[in-house]
Amino acid sequence: MWFALTDEQATLRDAVDDLLTAECPPAVVRAGWPGGDPAPLDRLWTALAEMGLLAAAVPESAGGLGLTEVDLVPPLTAAGYAAVPLPVAETAAVAGPLLAAAGDPGGQLAALVEGRCRIAVAGPGGLVPYGQRADLLLILTPPDGARLVRPDEVATTPVPTMDGSRAALRLTGDPVIGPSAGTRLDVPAHLLALTADRATLAASAQLVGLGRRMLDLTVAHVGTRRQFGAPVGSFQAVQHQLADALLGLELAAPAVLAASWAAATGADSRPADVSAGYLLAADAAERTARAALQCHGAIGYTTEYDLHLYAKRVWAIVAAAAGTDHHLDRLGTAIGLPAATAEQGGRP
Amino acid sequence: MDLRPDPADEQFRAEARDWLRAHRPSRPLPSGDTRAGFAAHLEWERTLHDGGWSVVSWPRRYGGRDASLWQWLIFEEEYAAAGAPQRVTQNGIFLLAPTLFEFGTDEQRDRILPAMAAARQLWCQGWSEPGAGSDLAALTSRAVRDDAAGGWRLTGHKTWTTRGAFCTHLFGLFRTDPQQQRHRGLTYFLVPLDAPGVTVRGFGRFDGDEGFADVYLDDVFVPDADVIGEVGAGWRVAMATTGSERGLTLRPPGRFTAAAARLVQLAGDRPDRLTGRLREQVVRAWLGARAYHLFTLAQVTRMLDGDPPGAAASLNKIHWSELDIALHRTALELLGPDAEVDAEWTRGFQFSLAGPIYAGTNEIQRGIVAERLLGLPRR
Numbered sequence: 001m002w003f004a005l006t007d008e009q010a011t012l013r014d015a016v017d018d019l020l021t022a023e024c025p026p027a028v029v030r031a032g033w034p035g036g037d038p039a040p041l042d043r044l045w046t047a048l049a050e051m052g053l054l055a056a057a058v059p060e061s062a063g064g065l066g067l068t069e070v071d072l073v074p075p076l077t078a079a080g081y082a083a084v085p086l087p088v089a090e091t092a093a094v095a096g097p098l099l100a101a102a103g104d105p106g107g108q109l110a111a112l113v114e115g116r117c118r119i120a121v122a123g124p125g126g127l128v129p130y131g132q133r134a135d136l137l138l139i140l141t142p143p144d145g146a147r148l149v150r151p152d153e154v155a156t157t158p159v160p161t162m163d164g165s166r167a168a169l170r171l172t173g174d175p176v177i178g179p180s181a182g183t184r185l186d187v188p189a190h191l192l193a194l195t196a197d198r199a200t201l202a203a204s205a206q207l208v209g210l211g212r213r214m215l216d217l218t219v220a221h222v223g224t225r226r227q228f229g230a231p232v233g234s235f236q237a238v239q240h241q242l243a244d245a246l247l248g249l250e251l252a253a254p255a256v257l258a259a260s261w262a263a264a265t266g267a268d269s270r271p272a273d274v275s276a277g278y279l280l281a282a283d284a285a286e287r288t289a290r291a292a293l294q295c296h297g298a299i300g301y302t303t304e305y306d307l308h309l310y311a312k313r314v315w316a317i318v319a320a321a322a323g324t325d326h327h328l329d330r331l332g333t334a335i336g337l338p339a340a341t342a343e344q345g346g347r348p
Numbered sequence: 349m350d351l352r353p354d355p356a357d358e359q360f361r362a363e364a365r366d367w368l369r370a371h372r373p374s375r376p377l378p379s380g381d382t383r384a385g386f387a388a389h390l391e392w393e394r395t396l397h398d399g400g401w402s403v404v405s406w407p408r409r410y411g412g413r414d415a416s417l418w419q420w421l422i423f424e425e426e427y428a429a430a431g432a433p434q435r436v437t438q439n440g441i442f443l444l445a446p447t448l449f450e451f452g453t454d455e456q457r458d459r460i461l462p463a464m465a466a467a468r469q470l471w472c473q474g475w476s477e478p479g480a481g482s483d484l485a486a487l488t489s490r491a492v493r494d495d496a497a498g499g500w501r502l503t504g505h506k507t508w509t510t511r512g513a514f515c516t517h518l519f520g521l522f523r524t525d526p527q528q529q530r531h532r533g534l535t536y537f538l539v540p541l542d543a544p545g546v547t548v549r550g551f552g553r554f555d556g557d558e559g560f561a562d563v564y565l566d567d568v569f570v571p572d573a574d575v576i577g578e579v580g581a582g583w584r585v586a587m588a589t590t591g592s593e594r595g596l597t598l599r600p601p602g603r604f605t606a607a608a609a610r611l612v613q614l615a616g617d618r619p620d621r622l623t624g625r626l627r628e629q630v631v632r633a634w635l636g637a638r639a640y641h642l643f644t645l646a647q648v649t650r651m652l653d654g655d656p657p658g659a660a661a662s663l664n665k666i667h668w669s670e671l672d673i674a675l676h677r678t679a680l681e682l683l684g685p686d687a688e689v690d691a692e693w694t695r696g697f698q699f700s701l702a703g704p705i706y707a708g709t710n711e712i713q714r715g716i717v718a719e720r721l722l723g724l725p726r727r
Contacts (some may be wrong), residue, residue, distance in 0.1 A: 001357065001418055002350050003645040004653065009349070070349060219722050231725040239718030240711070246722060247663050251639040254646040261351050276635055332631040335612055340624040 003254065005074060012067075013074035016053060020082035023047055026306040032085025032133075032165030041133070045086055049115020053088070057097040062104070063113040064096065068264035069198060073205045073257055080209025083313045085165035087120045087130040089202035095119035095138050098146065098185065098195050106148055106183030108136065119148070121199065122171060123320040131169030132158050136182075139171070140196070143189045149182030163312035196322070197263055197274045203321050204256045204278045207285035210317075211249045213310050214285075214292040218242060222295055232295070241291040248284030255280045272334035275327035282324065285314045351645070353418070360415070361422045367399055368430040379695070380436035381559030386514040389436040393467040403441055403465045410457065411465030417648045425602030429609070436511060440464045440471030442598050444519045447536070451577040451585050460538075474506040474520025474539070474563060475586070481508070482712045484521065484586065485530040489565065491522040491537060499571040500524070502537065502545075505564050510706075512561025513550030516541055521582045534582035538574040539565070555698035598707065599668045601641040607675050607696075608637035611682075614693075618682045629678045636671040643667075659720035662713040669703030669710060676700045 005013065028040045048054055053075055058064025065071075072093050079088045091112065099109050111117035120134035128137055131151060139147045155173035187195075219242065222233030232238055259277035262270040289311040293300045300307040333339075353361070373392055378385035396402045397411065405420040406412025415423065435441065441464060448457050463469040480486040489504020502522055512518065518539045525533030541548055545568035550561045577585040615622055615630045622630075643664075647657055657664075676697035680687035687694055704710040718724040 001353050001645070001649075003642075003649040004349060006349060215722075219724060223723070223725055230727065233718075233724035234727040236711070236715065236727075239722075239724055240714040242722055242724065243666070243714035243717035246717060247666055250660075250663055251643050251667065254642040255639050257349070257646075258351060258642050261349060276638055279632075279635060280639055328628055328631050331635065332627055335631070335634055337612055337615055337627060337630060338619050338622065340622050340627040341619045342621050342623045342626075344623045344625065 003257075009071055009074055012053075012056075012071060013078060015051060016048075016075040016078045017081075019047055019051060020078055020084065024082040024084050026309060029083045029085055029165055029306075029309045032167065034160075034164055034167075038133075041086060044084070045118065046115050048086075048088060049113075054092050054115055055096055055113040056092055058100045058109065058113060062100050062109055064100070069093070069201055069260040070257065070264045073201065073260045076202050076205035077209040077212075077253075077256075080206030080313075081213045083165070083210065083213070083310050085130075085133075085167070087118055087134055089206060090121040090130065090138070090199075091117075091119045093198045093202040094121050094195055095136075095148075097198065098138070098187065098191070099148070101191055102146075102185035102187050105185065108148065108183070111135075120169075124322075126171035127159070127320070128156070128169045128171065129161075129166045129316065129320055131156065132167035137169070137171075140192060142192050144192070145187055146185040146192065146195075147182050148185060153181040161316065163309075163316040165309070165313075166316050193271075194263065197270060200274050200278050200321060200327075201256065201260050201263060203317050204252075204259070204274075204281040206317055207281040207314060208249060208253050208256055210310050210314050211245070211252075211281075211285040211288040214288050214307065214314075215242065215245050215249065217307055217310070218245075218292040218295050221299070225297075225299075232297075238295050241295060245284070245288040245291045248280070248287055252277070252280035252284040269334075272331050275331040275334070278321065279324065279327050279331065282318050282321070286318065289314050353422075357416075357418050357422060360419045361426060364401065364404075364423050364426045365430070367401060368426055368432055371395055371399060372430050372432045376431075376692070377433045379557050379559075380434055381511060381553070381555075381557035383514060383558065386436055386511065389433055390467050390470075392433050393435065393437055397466045402437075402467070403445070406445070406461070406465065410461040417652060421600055421602065421644065421648065424600035425605065428602040428606035431606075436514075437464065437467050437470060438598070439473045439510065440469070440517075440519075443473060444471050447519075447576060447585060447588060450588055451536075455573065456576070469517055470511075470515040471517050471519060472509050472512045472515040472541075472561075474509060474518040476508045477505060478507050482709045485534075485583070487521055487523055487534060489520075489522045490526060491524045491535060491570070493524075494569065497569060497571075499569055500535075500537065500575070502539065502565045502568040502570055505562065507560075507562050509561045509563050511559055512541075512563055513548050513558065518563060519576070521586055524579055524582075528580075531583040533580055534586075535579050536576040536582040536585045537570050538576065539568060539570055543568050543570070545569070554701065555695060599664070601637065601644045601668075604637040604668060604671055604675065605641055607672070608634040611675055611679055614679055614682050618684075621682050621684055626678065626681055629674075629681070633671070633675045633678050636667070636674060640664075640667055640671060659716050662708075662716040663721075665707055666704075666710050666713050666717070669700075672700040672703050673697075 023044045031037050031040050052065045055064035056067045060066040076089050096112055108117055118134045119136045119138050120128050120130040122128045122139045137149050156169040157172050159168050159170045161168045222238055223231055225232045256277040259273040262273040299305055377388045380386050380389040400413055403412045404415040404423045408414055477487055491500040491502045494501050518541055521534045522537050523533055524535040545566045547564040548561050550558050552558055553560050611630055679693040680697055719726055
């Protein structure tokens with residue numbers, strides 16, 4: 001039993017941290033918003049590819065690093081901390097391993113490994129975050145497959161989103177995807193389920209990172225901002241909100257890591273562990289976003305200040321995830337709870 | 349990272365489980381916070397000691413079995429899962445003993461620890477005073493030097509002393525230098541409760557048990573051999589103990605994972621009451637216990653890597669105390685009208701309400717987290 005990152009895992013995390021600190025400051029996140037200059041985003045993508053992150057979970061035989069879900073959690077937490085406005089998690093945690101497992105029928109894996117191909121993933125309602133900035137769209141078609149299409153092979157329309165850096169497309173075809181478009185990936189249902197859990201893990205890791213970023217921003221702000229003759233951060237009401245935010249994040253982080261370990265080792269507990277990690281991470285990130293905004297006051301409620309970049313990403317990721325009800329229900333069933341039978345508000 | 353238990357730890361788990369199954373009381377004992385219940389609990393704790401399970405993490409020379417931190421966690425899991433009785437000796441074992449290991453002399457350890465492990469010396473905590481609860485630095489009970497007798501004379505009033513009316517000894521802080529303010533000038537003393545000048549008066553707690561006591565000290569003599577650590581260094585010694593109280597030792601996660609399992613069982617037994625809202629509450633309470641378990645595994649790994657928890661113990665304290673209320677409150681809703689009946693969940697609920705108050709209120713803990721972990725400015 002040893003619940004800590006290995007030296008290799010910490011090294012990858014630190015390398016990604018350093019890269020993102022240098023290449024993805026708030027100005028670059030803002031470049032992801034409509035009208036921004038795409039050049040720094042392209043440079044960032046190339047740098048992430050050169051580090052090997054985009055193909056981290058692709059087998060070494062296919063040019064990747066052959067790493068596991070556990071190895072991905074720390075760098076994706078860092079990607080959340082930086083609010084990278086690119087489909088890093090989608091490419092690295094979802095598309096890369098799925099494409100490799102499906103035998104790369106369209107021959108796109110080499111481009112992914114080399115950073116010449118960004119893959120966005122369609123979510124609920126046919127909304128594709130980062131679709132406007134992607135070379136390929138991955139559309140999961142449970143129970144037995146997925147499809148990889150170029151954006152021009154299907155009917156799409158760009159849609160504005162709360163987090164403007166998400167650059168989303170909406171699939172508009174009817175049916176949403178044409179039967180002959182792109183490349184079909186034949187993968188068994190259990191692999192699609194694993195893929196969905198990898199997406200949830202990636203969302204969870206990013207939510208923890210986003211929470212930490214907002215907490216750091218807020219701690220720095222309330223330490224210097226003075227009101228009523230004292231730093232705002234010395235007031236008990238402010239201290240207690242931020243203490244609770246830290247508590248939530250500190251509890252979520254090990255749960256997300258444990259969920260990734262269950263995925264990496266093929267444990268039977270994977271669905272429950274992934275749902276548990278997500279519920280804790282989403283709750284912690286949302287509560288931190290609220291506390292951060294409240295503790296900043298009106299300064300935080302501006303687009304000039306950086307807080308909104310991170311808070312809006314939290315709500316976007318939560319909206320794109322499978323949903324609290326799904327995870328609560330799945331976890332409840334896994335721990336042996338019967339379905340709810342009593343009527344709401346009823347008394348025996 | 350490897351979350352699989354070591355084979356040796358699994359062997360330890362099996363051994364603990366088998367022993368607990370064979371020896372735990374066949375019926376629930378009356379509350380250990382009543383006089384009659386306390387006696388029944390002592391009988392159990394002596395059985396536990398005779399089996400070698402009363403202080404698993406201690407060195408063998410004091411009655412332990414040199415168990416690692418992992419094994420200690422496993423033992424606590426098995427103990428709670430077996431539904432074995434709450435430990436009435438816990439204040440000594442989990443609060444005074446770590447202090448003795450860190451600050452005591454060999455003579456003190458040899459004299460006190462084996463007797464504590466065997467439930468012959470029964471220790472209660474003498475922190476709180478009527479004017480000083482979570483604000484320990486406001487203590488006014490004093491100790492005056494008696495050079496001729498080679499010791500100290502203690503005078504003051506300790507209160508809310510858990511099981512004080514049933515214990516044999518008290519450990520606590522007294523002011524040895526009245527010139528010094530706040531946390532300076534305090535010293536950590538051990539006091540036999542049968543010493544001349546000690547008066548103990550039991551009184552009822554919120555949950556109805558007799559478990560609280562006032563301890564009045566009127567010129568009570570204590571020899572130098574019963575000072576822990578240096579004179580005047582009581583605050584530092586006590587803080588080492590309170591960290592242990594807030595953190596793992598007082599409330600290891602096994603207790604909450606076991607309670608969560610019982611809650612899931614209760615929900616299964618009461619499908620007539622399981623609405624969607626209550627099902628969600630059960631899942632979230634279970635999740636809180638699971639999260640605490642995993643948080644603890646990460647924390648223990650850091651401790652074994654040489655990083656003591658320090659102020660991080662305050663995070664544990666906030667979490668487990670609020671989790672305990674959530675678990676019990678949810679159970680009461682599942683019980684419906686039966687929640688009014690004085691039984692296990694109902695009593696547990698009332699006790700859980702004390703969690704955010706004792707061991708330093710949660711308001712104090714949030715202040716510690718804010719200032720020492722987040723680095724926010726002090727008022």
